[in-house]
Amino acid sequence: MEDTGRQRVLFISLLLTLVLLCSTLLSGGPLPRLLPEAVQAQSTPNVALNTADFKPAVIYQVVLDRFFDGNAANNDPSGDTGLYDSTKTNWKLYWGGDLAGLTQKIPYLAGMGITAIWISPPVENVHLPVYEPGSSAPEAGYHGYWARDFYRIDPHLGTWSDFDNLVATAHSYGMKVIIDFAPNHSNPNDTGEYGSLYQNGTFEAAYNNDPNGWFHHNGGISDYNNLYQDEYDNLADLADLAQENSSVDSYLKGAMAQFLAHGVDGVRVDAVKHMPAPDGGWLRTLSDSVEAQGAHYMVGEWYLSSISDPTYPYALKFANRSGINLLNFPLTTALRDVYASGNGASEVDSVLTQEKSGFLWLNDQAIFIDNQDMPRFLTLNSSSDRLHEALAAVLTLPGIPIIYYGTEQYLHNDTNGGGDPYNRPMMSSFSTTTTAYNEIKALSTLRQSNPALAYGTYQQRWINSDVFIYERQFFNNVVLVAINKGSSSYSISGLYTALPNGSYSDYLGTLLHGGTSITVTNGAVSTFTLGANQVSVWQYTAPESSTPEIGSVGPNLSRPGDQVIIDGQGFGSTVGSVKFGTTTATVNSWSPHSITVTTPNVASGLYSVQVCTSSCSNVYETRVSSTTQVAVTFTVNNAPSTNYGDNVYLTGQFDELGNWGTTTTTAIGPLNDPNYPNWFVMASVPACWTVQFKFIIIRADGSVQWENGSNHSYTAPCSGTGAVTVNWQY
Structure with missing residues (x-):
């Protein structure tokens, strides 16, 4: 089956190329820029294609409303009128992009080498306009993150039939579909529909009408380094869902199951930092429910300013324990600092060196240079050379690359600094001749043919402020990448590599000011010149090994x-x-x-x-994990006094509770203490099983204080959520 799928992808790619050539000739336009011969020669996929492993993939992120209008009939749909702006002057209303439009452009994406698409949440968003304080301009949930009904497709985007057609078309091109799922919240709590939530049209709760506790009512987050506020307060005035409520748990997992039944291959989970807890908590039970329905790739959004962010250790713990990988924000920050803002290349290497020792699965984390929540790269630096250099890094460094829609067309709008909503302009061109389009195609092809990029280790080989040369290696497969962001040439000497002896032509040819060949003798690379703004790639794809x-x-x-x-x-x-x-x-x-x-x-x-x-x-x-997972809130009352830097943790039986671990990376927590000296945490535990547990204090100096007495015992529910409260045993 694997080989058949590859043949289909290759056939479609060849067919698209022929169609492109013919249509260009007939129109009298210029011939598209062809890929270097080396790219064409290495076009045979040499990696597996499946829903569990996205490492060889190149993901294309799409804000559906801003991509392409494939069906004008749903622009101002019946029952949800007045939120569409045909003039495209109100940047916070719908502009017409839809599922049908993305489906029509799948051949364009396939021609660029895209192997997965991440679509913005397609669920039904608010029907009433939202007004910011002091503003008379209406806003809508065109972006998808203001859900009112997780069980319906937003009528501005199409229907379930349109969704199915998108998935089927993508799959026919060997392309996987990632659904964006936002279970942290519904919609704004203080305007519009006041957080109202429906299930297939049936009202469930609203922030101002919540007798059954579907929402947390703690106000907005004021300190994003405070875990309790992050998890239990409103993010950006969005009605914060109470996942510990069994009805909410069932609602969200049921909605997720519906999308899985419609054939999605992966899940991007919005705002994982803002749901309990650092070890996975409710989200570990969500990933458990997803994987029980078949192997899928999951990635979550945990915003981090850098590796020095106070919540970085918790993000690592989440990625290593929850079953949900992360968008690699620290690496994004470093890439933007280096290639957009002019910092030294060592910043990227420093981040990767630290991350290698923290993440259990670094190659599973997602890497990008911009997205829907930050100014586009070209807003920070309008140089196409800088963009091409950053793209080369994204497509070849450890992690799964994500390309934000329109990057290949140099799309950006710099109004007010280019932040939300100006980082979401309408897609304006679908040219297949841009350098960025062909760069993505070339390096996507290499990701498919040489497993070093998907599965390999990372090693920095040569570096100064401008030049960054690094190597990816998977057994005997090697890819050596050289990026010079400087305006001057450099003579590169003393470079070593794992490439076998021989001469190597530049895989990218002259696409990015390159074309330099190198010679390797016993690991030493002969001295060569790396030109200004040059990106070069040299690679060796080893013969198939007889050893697994x-x-x-x-x-x-x-x-x-x-x-x-x-x-x-x-x-x-x-x-x-x-x-x-x-x-x-x-x-x-x-x-x-x-x-x-x-x-x-x-x-x-x-x-x-x-x-x-x-x-x-x-x-x-x-x-x-032990078995089916359920979320349980563990509370300990009247814990001993703590000082700054001291924290209470939960530890207990089974890996879910840390296997009696007593370190900050093994025990569950830290716990929250909004009602000090009472502490609590939500943990994922085996459904129906009886677990033994205790609470400990890990002091700032690393010493551990245990509860006295016997272990606490609790039998978890077989479904839904649970809670247990005990007193600290002195």
């Missing part, structure tokens, strides 16, 4: 009985064995680059997965 080589195990959190997909090289066609630790898993399918297994019945924890044929592979870590 694991590059991915996805998803990175499963439970016994879930499907897990193992991707890599050298698996061969003869079925071998797969082990989680010492336990053999049941093999469901086997091909040279991808194996599907059922997670075996093992205790919860981190496991080393290994593939064995006539020889055995490297080991790759994955996390396993």
